[in-house]
Amino acid sequence: MSEFQPKIVAFLCNWCSYGAADLAGVSRLQYPPNIRVVRIPCTGRLSPKFILSAFRRGADGVWASG
Amino acid sequence: MKGLLEHMGIEPGRLHFSWISSAESTKFVDVVSQVTESVKALGPAQNFIKREPKVA
Amino acid sequence: MRKAAYVQYAQAVPLKYAIDSANCIYFQKGKCRACEKVCPTKAVDFTQKPETVELNVGSVVIAAGFKPFDPSRFDSYNYANYKNVITSMEFERMLSASGPSMGHVARPSDHKDPKKIAWFQCVGSRDLNKCDNPYCSAVCCMYAIKEAVIAKEHAGAGGLDCSIFFMDMRTHGKDFEVFYEGAKKQGVRFVRSRVHTITEDKATKDLSVRYVTEDGALAEETFDMIVLSIGLETPPETVELAKKLGLELTSGRFAQTGSFTPVSTSREGVFVCGAFAGPKDIPQSVVEASASAVSAGQALAEARGALTKTKEAVPETDLRGEPPRIGVFVCRCGINIAGVVDVPSVVEHAKTLPGVVFATDNMYSCSQDTQDTMAQIIRDNRLNRVVVAACTPKTHEPLFQETLINAGLNKYLFEMANIRNQDSWVHKENPEAATQKAKDLVRMGITKAALIEPLPEAELDVNQTAMVAGGGISGMSAALALAGQGYETHIVERSDRLGGQALNLHKTWRGEDIQAKLAEMVAAVTKNPKITVHLGTEIAGVDGFVGNFKSALSKGGQTTSLDHGVAVVATGAGELRPSGYAYGKSPRIVTSLELDKKFMANGALVTGLQSAVFIQCVGSREPERPYCSRVCCTHSIESALEIKRRNPDAGVYILYRDIRSYGERETLYRQAREAGVIFIRYSVDRKPVVEAAGDTVGVTVFDPILGRTVQIGADLLCLASAVVPNDNTALARFFKVPVNAQGFFVERHAKLGPSEFATDGVFLCGLAHYPKPIDESIAQGQAAASRAITLLARKKIRMNGQVAKTNPALCSSCGVCVSVCPYKAPSFTTQGPFTGKAEINPVLCKGCGLCVASCRSGAINLKGFDTNQIMAMLEAM
Numbered sequence: 001m002s003e004f005q006p007k008i009v010a011f012l013c014n015w016c017s018y019g020a021a022d023l024a025g026v027s028r029l030q031y032p033p034n035i036r037v038v039r040i041p042c043t044g045r046l047s048p049k050f051i052l053s054a055f056r057r058g059a060d061g062v063w064a065s066g
Numbered sequence: 067m068k069g070l071l072e073h074m075g076i077e078p079g080r081l082h083f084s085w086i087s088s089a090e091s092t093k094f095v096d097v098v099s100q101v102t103e104s105v106k107a108l109g110p111a112q113n114f115i116k117r118e119p120k121v122a
Numbered sequence: 123m124r125k126a127a128y129v130q131y132a133q134a135v136p137l138k139y140a141i142d143s144a145n146c147i148y149f150q151k152g153k154c155r156a157c158e159k160v161c162p163t164k165a166v167d168f169t170q171k172p173e174t175v176e177l178n179v180g181s182v183v184i185a186a187g188f189k190p191f192d193p194s195r196f197d198s199y200n201y202a203n204y205k206n207v208i209t210s211m212e213f214e215r216m217l218s219a220s221g222p223s224m225g226h227v228a229r230p231s232d233h234k235d236p237k238k239i240a241w242f243q244c245v246g247s248r249d250l251n252k253c254d255n256p257y258c259s260a261v262c263c264m265y266a267i268k269e270a271v272i273a274k275e276h277a278g279a280g281g282l283d284c285s286i287f288f289m290d291m292r293t294h295g296k297d298f299e300v301f302y303e304g305a306k307k308q309g310v311r312f313v314r315s316r317v318h319t320i321t322e323d324k325a326t327k328d329l330s331v332r333y334v335t336e337d338g339a340l341a342e343e344t345f346d347m348i349v350l351s352i353g354l355e356t357p358p359e360t361v362e363l364a365k366k367l368g369l370e371l372t373s374g375r376f377a378q379t380g381s382f383t384p385v386s387t388s389r390e391g392v393f394v395c396g397a398f399a400g401p402k403d404i405p406q407s408v409v410e411a412s413a414s415a416v417s418a419g420q421a422l423a424e425a426r427g428a429l430t431k432t433k434e435a436v437p438e439t440d441l442r443g444e445p446p447r448i449g450v451f452v453c454r455c456g457i458n459i460a461g462v463v464d465v466p467s468v469v470e471h472a473k474t475l476p477g478v479v480f481a482t483d484n485m486y487s488c489s490q491d492t493q494d495t496m497a498q499i500i501r502d503n504r505l506n507r508v509v510v511a512a513c514t515p516k517t518h519e520p521l522f523q524e525t526l527i528n529a530g531l532n533k534y535l536f537e538m539a540n541i542r543n544q545d546s547w548v549h550k551e552n553p554e555a556a557t558q559k560a561k562d563l564v565r566m567g568i569t570k571a572a573l574i575e576p577l578p579e580a581e582l583d584v585n586q587t588a589m590v591a592g593g594g595i596s597g598m599s600a601a602l603a604l605a606g607q608g609y610e611t612h613i614v615e616r617s618d619r620l621g622g623q624a625l626n627l628h629k630t631w632r633g634e635d636i637q638a639k640l641a642e643m644v645a646a647v648t649k650n651p652k653i654t655v656h657l658g659t660e661i662a663g664v665d666g667f668v669g670n671f672k673s674a675l676s677k678g679g680q681t682t683s684l685d686h687g688v689a690v691v692a693t694g695a696g697e698l699r700p701s702g703y704a705y706g707k708s709p710r711i712v713t714s715l716e717l718d719k720k721f722m723a724n725g726a727l728v729t730g731l732q733s734a735v736f737i738q739c740v741g742s743r744e745p746e747r748p749y750c751s752r753v754c755c756t757h758s759i760e761s762a763l764e765i766k767r768r769n770p771d772a773g774v775y776i777l778y779r780d781i782r783s784y785g786e787r788e789t790l791y792r793q794a795r796e797a798g799v800i801f802i803r804y805s806v807d808r809k810p811v812v813e814a815a816g817d818t819v820g821v822t823v824f825d826p827i828l829g830r831t832v833q834i835g836a837d838l839l840c841l842a843s844a845v846v847p848n849d850n851t852a853l854a855r856f857f858k859v860p861v862n863a864q865g866f867f868v869e870r871h872a873k874l875g876p877s878e879f880a881t882d883g884v885f886l887c888g889l890a891h892y893p894k895p896i897d898e899s900i901a902q903g904q905a906a907a908s909r910a911i912t913l914l915a916r917k918k919i920r921m922n923g924q925v926a927k928t929n930p931a932l933c934s935s936c937g938v939c940v941s942v943c944p945y946k947a948p949s950f951t952t953q954g955p956f957t958g959k960a961e962i963n964p965v966l967c968k969g970c971g972l973c974v975a976s977c978r979s980g981a982i983n984l985k986g987f988d989t990n991q992i993m994a995m996l997e998a999m
C-alpha cells in the first residue's frame with residue numbers, strides 16, 4: 001500500500017470513450033483502479049474550467065477522452 | 067491548455083487527451099494504464115491545490 | 123466446452139443464466155442441484171418443462187438464418203485432423219476480446235504466435251463437386267479481409283504475414299472496395315487461386331499447400347495456420363420447417379422470393395428476412411428485417427392497436443421548495459458486483475452523506491419485483507432524488523427512469539454510479555481499491571443528484587403525412603408501404619414520369635420482365651387514394667424538424683408548401699457516361715442501359731449478332747470512383763445470356779476484373795459459362811484496348827491464362843459503366859444530412875441503421891444510398907417506410923430534456939453557438955425583449971454541449987450536465 005496511488009479524473013464522452021469503458025468491463029479486461037469517471041455528453045462540453053477545477057480539488061491527473 | 071497548466075506549476079504529464087471509439091475497449095485499457103503510469107511517475111500533485119481542511 | 127450453467131454470450135440481452143440440461147449433472151445423473159443451493163434469489167427452477175403454446179396470428183416472419191458450413195466433409199483440407207486448420211468462425215472468436223483466448227491469436231497446436239496465416243475462400247460456396255452449394259455466400263471475402271487486417275494490427279511490430287487465396291474478390295458492399303485497397307496497402311497478400319490440398323508436417327504441424335498460379339505455374343508454400351472462409355447454408359431443420367409451411371425453396375435451399383416482392387415467400391402471409399432469404403451481410407439483413415415487418419403489418423393494418431393496452435400515466439409530483447431527499451440503491455448484481463466490491467460498506471458510506479434519507483442494497487436492481495419495491499420505497503420515503511449504483515447508464519438508465527416515472531417522479535431526478543462495468547468487472551484482483559472507487563463514485567453521484575432539477579420534455583404532435591423525394595421504384599415501394607398502413611403520402615418526382623432508372627431496364631437476374639412489373643407498380647401508386655404524385659416538381663427548400671417539416675415544392679415556377687411529419691429520400695442515381703474505350707465513336711459501342719433499350723425495342727443492332735464483347739468496371743473501382751457498382755457484373759451476364767438466347771452461336775466475351783455475382787446470382791454466372799460465354803480477366807494496369815474504324819470494332823485484351831494477347835472483332839461492345847449518384851447537395855443541405863466523398867448519402871449506421879439518417883425523421887433508400895439491384899432497392903424502400911412508421915405511429919414525440927438553454931441576460935450576441943451547433947438549434951431571437959440574443963430550440967438540440975463549451979460569456983447551460991453539477995462532482999471526488 002506504500003506505493004503512491006494517484007487520483008485521476010477521467011472526463012469521458014458518453015458516446016465514445018464511456019462506451020469503450022463499458023465494453024472493457026463486458027470483456028473483463030483489467031486496468032488500474034485510479035480513475036474516477038465523470039460522464040459528459042460529448043467532449044464539446046468539456047471546458048478548461050473543469051480541468052483546472054479538478055486539479056484545484058486535488059486530482060493528481062486529468063484525462064479527457066472523446 | 068498544457069502550456070497554461072505548466073505556467074501555473076502543473077506538469078504537462080498530468081493532463082492527457084485521447085480519442086477512443088466505443089468499440090475500442092482494448093485501446094481504452096491501454097490508455098488508462100499509460101495515463102496512470104505517467105501520473106504515478108510524477109508523484110502527488112503539489113501545486114495549485116487549494117489548501118483547505120478536507121470535508122467529506 | 124461451456125459449463126452447464128451458462129450465458130449465451132457476453133452481450134446477450136437479457137444477460138441471464140440458463141441451464142444446459144445435456145451437460146447438467148442433475149439432469150443427467152439425478153443428483154447435485156448445487157446451483158439451486160447457492161442462488162441467493164432462488165431463481166433456479168428444476169421443474170420447468172418444455173411446453174407447446176398455440177398462437178393465433180395474421181402474418182408470420184421467418185428469420186431462421188443460416189448455419190456456418192461444416193468443412194469436416196472436405197477430406198482434402200483435413201479440417202477434422204489438422205489442428206492448425208480452423209474455420210473463419212473459430213478465427214473470429216480468437217480475435218474477440220471476450221472470446222476464449224481474450225483476443226489473442228495463437229496456433230491451436232502449440233499456442234505460439236503464428237507468423238504466417240492463409241485464408242482459403244469459397245469453402246462450401248460456389249462448389250457443386252465437393253458440396254451442393256452452387257451459390258456465393260456473399261460475406262466471406264469481406265470478412266476474410268477484415269480478419270486479416272485485424273490480425274495484422276494485433277500482431278503489431280512482431281509482424282504477421284497474411285495471404286488470401288481467392289477466385290474472385292467480392293467486395294461489392296458500401297465502402298468495402300476502399301477497405302480492400304487499404305488491406306493491400308497494409309501488406310495483405312491476395313493470391314488468385316483455389317488451393318486443392320493441404321499437407322501437415324507431422325513434427326512441426328506446419329501446413330504446406332500446393333497451388334497453381336494464374337499463369338499455370340505450380341507453387342508450394344508453408345503456413346503456420348490456415349483459416350477456411352466457410353460459407354453460409356440453410357440448416358436441415360430450417361429446410362424441414364419450410365416444407366412444413368409449404369414454402370418454395372431455391373436451388374441453394376433458400377426461401378424463394380421475387381425481385382418485386384423481396385420479402386414475400388410463395389405462401390401468402392408468410393414473410394422472410396435475413397440469410398434464410400439468400401446469403402447476405404448485416405446491413406442487408408437489417409434492411410430486410412424492417413421490410414418484412416412493414417409487409418407483415420400491412421395485412422394487419424386494420425387490426426392495428428386492437429389488442430394493445432395503454433399504460434396509465436402516474437401524475438408527476440410537484441417538488442418545488444422541497445429540500446433534496448435522496449435515496450440510494452446499491453446493486454449487488456448477484457456476485458457481479460458483490461463478489462468484488464464490499465456492498466454493505468458502500469451502503470453505510472452513502473448513509474453518512476448529506477441529503478441521503480434512505481440507502482439499501484439490492485440483489486438485482488433491474489428485476490421486475492425489485493423495480494416495484496423501489497417505486498414503493500420512493501413513495502413511502504417521499505424520495506425526490508434517486509441514485510442507483512449498478513451496471514451502466516448506457517443500458518439501464520431508461521429502465522430506472524421508468525421506475526421513477528411510475529413512482530411519480532420526473533425521470534431526470536436520477537443519477538447512476540457505474541460500479542460494475544467500470545469497477546467490479548475491471549478491478550477483480552483489487553477488491554479494496556474497487557470498494558474505495560465505488561464509494562467515491564457513489565459520493566460523486568449523490569453530490570450531483572442533490573443539485574439536479576426536474577426537466578420538462580417538449581412534447582410535439584407528429585404530422586401524420588409522409589413525403590417521399592423521388593419516384594423510382596424504391597420511392598414508390600416506400601410510398602406503397604406507407605399508404606398501406608394508412609398514412610397520407612406525397613411523392614415528389616423531378617421528371618415527368620414515375621419509374622426512374624427501372625424504365626431503362628430489361629430483365630432481372632431471375633428473368634422477370636421489368637417493364638411489366640414496373641407498370642403494375644406505377645398503376646398501384648396512381649390509383650392508391652392515399653398517395654399524391656407531384657410530377658415535374660422539385661423541392662425548393664425544407665423548414666422545420668422531425669414531426670413538423672414544411673417543404674416548398676416548385677413546379678413550373680409555382681411554389682406550394684407541403685406539411686409532413688417524415689421524409690424519405692429516394693432520389694436514385696444514374697449511369698456514368700463513359701470516357702475512353704472509343705465510346706461515342708461508333709454506334710456499335712453502347713452502355714449497359716443503352717443495350718437494354720435496344721433489347722426492349724428489338725433494334726437492328728441486337729438482331730443477328732455474331733459477336734459481342736462486354737467490358738466490366740468501366741469507371742468503377744478506379745481512384746476517382748473507388749467503389750464497386752454492384753449491379754453491372756450480373757447485368758452483363760444477363761445481357762450475355764440474352765444474346766445467346768437470340769443466337770446460340772454468337773461469340774460472347776466478358777472482360778472482367780472480378781466477377782461479382784454474389785449470392786444466388788452465382789447460378790446465373792454458371793449458366794453463362796455453360797452456354798459458352800467466354801470470360802477473360804484483365805488487370806487494371808493492362809486494360810483492354812478498343813479501336814473503332816468504320817463499321818467495325820476491335821478489342822484487344824491480354825488473357826492471363828493463355829499468357830498472350832487476344833484480338834476480338836465485335837459487332838457490339840457493351841461498356842458496363844458505373845452507377846453515379848445524382849447531385850444531392852441541395853437536398854443534403856435542406857435536410858441537414860451528409861453525403862460521402864462519392865456523392866452517396868450517408869446512413870445513420872453502416873450496419874444497424876442503413877435505411878435512416880442520423881437526423882430524426884428523415885429516411886433513406888435505393889440507389890441514393892449505394893448502387894444496388896431492384897430487389898434490394900424495393901426492400902430498402904419498404905424498410906425506410908417501416909422505420910418512418912415507427913415514428914408516425916407514436917403520434918406525439920417527447921424530446922430529450924437534457925438540452926442547452928441560453929441565459930439572455932449574459933448573452934453577448936456573438937453568434938458562436940449559432941455557427942458551432944451541428945444541428946442548427948441556436949438562432950437569434952427576433953421578437954420581444956431579448957431580440958438579438960441567442961435562443962436554443964429544444965426540439966433540435968441533441969444535448970451535445972458543444973455550444974456550452976464554446977460560449978465565451980458563459981451564457982449557456984446544459985440541463986442535466988450543469989456546470990455547478992460537474993463542479994460538485996469534482997468537489998466530492
Ligand SMILES: Cc1cc2nc3c(=O)[nH]c(=O)nc-3n(C[C@H](O)[C@H](O)[C@H](O)COP(=O)(O)OP(=O)(O)OC[C@H]3O[C@@H](n4cnc5c(N)ncnc54)[C@H](O)[C@@H]3O)c2cc1C
Nearest residue numbers: 592594595596616622623624693694695757888889895896
Ligand atoms: C447502369 C445501371 C444498371 C443497372 N442494372 C440493373 C440490373 O441489371 N438489375 C437490377 O435489378 N438493377 C439494376 N440497376 C439498379 C436499378 O436500376 C435500381 O435498383 C432501381 O431502379 C433504383 O431505384 P431508385 O428508386 O432507388 O432510383 P431511381 O430509379 O434513380 O429513381 C430516383 C427518382 O428520383 C428522381 N429524383 C432525383 N432527384 C430528385 C429530387 N431532388 N427531387 C425529386 N425527384 C428526384 C429521379 O428523377 C428518379 O425518378 C441498374 C442501375 C444502373 C444505373
Ligand code: SF4
Nearest residue numbers: 244247258259262263
Ligand atoms: S466469392 Fe463469394 S463465396 Fe467466395 S469467398 Fe467471396 S463472398 Fe464467399
Ligand code: SF4
Nearest residue numbers: 739742750751754755
Ligand atoms: S463490373 Fe460492376 S459489379 Fe462487377 S466488379 Fe466491376 S463495378 Fe463491381
